[in-house]
Amino acid sequence: MKFTLAWLKSHLDTQASLDEIAAKLTAIGLEVEGITDPAAVFAPFVVAEVKKAEPHPNADKLRVCEVFTGKETFQVVCGAPNARAGMKGVFAPVGSTVPGINLLLKAATIRGVASNGMLCSEREMGLTDEHTGIIDLAPETPVGAPFASVMGLDDPTIEIKLTPNRGDCLGVRGIARDLAAAGLGKLKPLDIVAVPGSFKSPVAVRRDFSAEDDKACAIFVGRLVKGVKNGPSPAWLQQRLKAIGLRPISVLVDITNFFTYDLGRPLHVFDAAKVKGDIVARLAKSGEKLLALDGREYTLDDTMTVIADDAGPEGIGGVMGGEHSGCSEATTEVFIECAWFDPVRTATTGRKLGIHSDARHRFERTVDPGFVRPAMELATRMVLDLCGGEASDVIVAGTEPDWQRSIALRPTRLQGLVGFDLPVDRQVAILESLGFTVTKTGDSLSVAPPSWRPDIDGEADLVEEIARLHGFDAIPSVPLPVAGAVPAPALSLSQRRVRQARRALAARGLVEAVTYSFIKRAEAEAFGGGQDGLILVNPISADLDAMRPSVLPGLIAAARRNMDRGTADVALFEVGPQYASAEAGGQALVASGLRRGQTGPRHWRERPRAVDAYDAKADAMAALAAAGVAVDTLMVMDGAPDWYHPGRSGTLRLGPKTVLAAFGELHPRSLQAMDIKGPLVGFEVFLDRVPLPRAAKGGGGRAKPALKLSDLQAVERDFAFIVEAGVAAETLIKAVRGADKALIARVAVFDVFAGQGIPEGHKSIALSVRLEPQQQTLTDAEIEAVGQKVVAAAAKACGASLRG
Structure with a gap:
């Protein structure tokens, strides 16, 4: 929002300086974004008289001028055809920067003649594009006067940044009202005097809306003025519009632009001679077209408000008028429109059509509904004063929107919401200075906001207004x-586990992916989902209509896209939610991954192999280990979900019931549903099921196992056991590890064999057992004793015997 200082003072009686006004505006929430003072830009330029203008001795088109500034005389070489003795123009001295062409003037010699300064054109001063000659001022212009003051360009322009709720400050009067309430002056009253109508308007106005659309244009006030003379606006009006970046067009159009910025009240004027029949406010018919004032044709639909006559739409309500009924220099009869349009419908219409006009900017933030009729009287008076003519009676269709409301305010809420307190009388005085009506009712206040403050909706809004006017700097600073x-x-800890699991999987060579949380219903059904409660009512795409029951389908789809582009070896993982049901607790946080193809790149030293279920198991155990699970204690069991191959999959469990992970080769049926060729191996680690460690003694932190390091010599012994073919290696490992928990640090399988020398229905499992002493180096006898314990434990648990 832009305005000039003089424009502000036309509404605010104040002696405050520009700096004080700027500081106060920012303090009350109307942040100043910038101040432009043209007087500072034009400070070096003064009015000068050309005493002599003689032909240049070495150039036919140049003149050598003797220029007097009231204090000094300068010789200037000038090429303007209108340079002559006796004229008064604008002189730019050496050392000044000409703003229109950004030229730093220096003393120069032109065709052998010295030139000290410059006589400037309008383009060189940055005023217009006119450059056929230098500025020719009126003969009575005083020599030596500052150019800015002579041309009325010494009025600083202020630009403020408004929040969307402050539509009342999209007019200079609203800004002046806030400054007056803040104690920086007195708001001047508006001289609203009804203009008597001298005849009945030949153009009638009506509203044609259904009951549910009645708010589209709640009230329409119109008036016809005949005998007007349209032409250029007076200088003061043109200067104000130019100062804020608007181009003066004609006096009738400039009046509407002036009201938009002066009072925040958009108006529209029709050339009454171009209106066919009566004016109707209605909804557009789908497919209707309108050539608007911006020169573009718009296609309308039945949600948009239009102002129409018998020939069709003449304007888009609250957005922009039409070119057909626009005013021109030939206009002698004008119909003034002052209406109130629904903010939501106006915003929607503007977005659909891609129009962001000054009118839309204000109507979508809600224009003062109580100022429709007074604005018509003010607009009529201004048209009569500047254009002449005779006004008709006022025509009113509809009624003023119901904006009256009352809000209860507890004075004690100021302390609770902003941290300081004020006497009740002071709170009342601030609200009344802003135009609120306040009534005391017991321990609370009943506050009625004015019509221009639709953003005040509750008690907190009133507290904000009090704090804003009293000063946000009064809020005490309280250290945390x-x-x-x-x-x-x-x-x-749960959040850290997610990061640790993600890091561990990435370290194993898997690439992290982020996939959608919704998939095709058919794919969801292949992975145990697709229930009605997990189907999206309004999906972003028809083939993404179900919440994923597993993260794997999204990863499989990503792997398929990579395969289609020639990448056969894929290793992906994702940490994210999956959904078992729509009820509370139906969402789980899972770290999932998959591999396809070979284990590594082709190399002359190592032959790659196809990935298998054991790779998926290793990935799952790495993620669990990073999440703080002691993986050596986990049980490896079957029972993986149906989308895994039943003979090439398993689960990792903490006890027989708590499943922490599932892994294995994916079932061919699942791959067929995903339209991908296998084999693929995958895993799902259920991070939510990992139990939190018990609190350390004394409260506070979490218990961590003691770090045990020993500088004693470790011993490794190998054992080969013959067991029945159905015995799991995990069972044998646990039995051997439990033979002596104090000394046995690690047990690992290094060979499995079945065949010659092994009884039918049996197999050989070779284990490497690492012994780590803590007190003293082990003797041969102690090592032998541990070995006997190992053999005995294996025999008891699995019926194992040492292989001969």
Whole structure:
């Protein structure tokens, strides 16, 4: 929002300086974005008289001028055809910067003649594009006078940034009202005097809306003025519009632009001679077209408000008028429109058509509904004063929107919401200075906002107004309490586990992917989902209509896209939610991944192999280990979901019931549903099921196992056991590990064999057992004793015997 200082003072009686006004505007929430003072730009330029203008001795088109500034005389070489003795123009001295061409003037010699300064054209001064000659001022213009003051260009322009709720400050009067309430002057009253009508308007106005659309144009006030003379606006009006970047067009159009910025009240004027029949406010008919004032043709629909006559739409309500009924220099009869349009419908219409006009900008923020009729009287008076003519009676269709409301305010809420308190009388005085009506009712106040403040909706809004006018700098600074010397972690343990699992999977060579949380229903059904409660009512795409029951389908689809582009070896993972039901607790946080193809690139030293279920198991165990699970204690069991191959999959469990992960080769039926060729192996780690560690003794942190390091010599012994073919290696490992928990640190399988030398229905499992002493180096006898314990434990648990 732009305005000039003189424009502001036409509404505000104040002695405050420009700096004081700018500071107060920002303090009350009307942030000043910039101040442009043209007087500073034009400071070096003065009115000068050309005493002599003689031909240049070495150039036919140049003149050597003797220029007097009231104090000094300068010789200037000038090429303007209108340079002559006795004229008065604008002189730019050496050292000044000519604003229109951004030229720093220096003393020069032109065709052998010295030139000290410049006589400027309008383009060189940045005023217009006119450059056929230098500025020719009136003979009575005083020599030596500052150019800015002579041309009325010494009025600073202020630009403020408004929040969307402050539509009342999209007019200079609203800004002046706020400054007056802040104690920076007195608001001048508007001289609203009804203009008597001398005849009945030949153009009638009516509204044609259904009951549900009645707010589209709640009230329409019109008036015809005949005998007007349209032409250029007076200088003061043109200067104000130019100062804020508007181009003067004609006096009738300039009046509407002036009201838009002066009072925040958009108007529209029709050339009454071009109106066919009566004016009707209605909704557009789908497909109707309108050639608007911006020169573009718009196609309308039945949600848009139009102002029409018998020939069709003549304007888009609250947005822009039509070119057909626009005013021109030939206009002698004008019909003035002053209406109130629905903010929501206006905003929607503007967005659909791509129009952002000054009118839309104000109507969509709600124009003062109580100022429709007074604005018509003011507009009529201005038209009569500047254009002459005779006004008809006022025509009114509809009624003023119901804006009256009352809000209860507890004076004690000021302390609770902003941190300081004020006497009740002071709170009442601030609200009344803003135009609110305040009535005391017991311990609270009943506050009625004025018509120009539709943004005031509740008690907190009233508190904000009081705090804003009293000063936000009055809010005390209160330090935050210091909870302790060491700050609490920014992330919870569960959040840290997610990061750790993600890092561990990436370290294993998997690439992180981010896929949609919704997939095709057919794909969801292949992975145990697709229930009605997980189907989207309004999906972003017809083939993304179901919440994913597993993260794997999205990763499989990503792998398929990579395969289609020639990448056969794929390793992807994702950490994100999956959905078992629409009820509370139906969402789980899962780290999932998949592999396809070979384990590594082709290399002369190592032959790649196809990925298998054990790779998926290793990935799952790495993620669990990063999440803080002691993977050595996990049970490997079957029972993986149906989308895994039943003979090439398993689960990792903490006890027989708590499933922490599922892994294995994906079922061919699942791959067929996803339209991808296998084999693929995958895993799902359920991070939500990982139990939190018990609190450390004394409260506070979490218990961590003690770090045990020993500088004693470790011992490794190998054992080969013959067991029945159905015995799982995991069962044998756990039995051997439990033989001596104090000394046995690690047990690992290094060979499995079945065949010659092994009884039918049996197999050989070879284990490497690492012994780590804590107190003293182990003797041969102690090592032998541990070996006997190992053999005994294996025999007891699995019926194992040492292989001969």
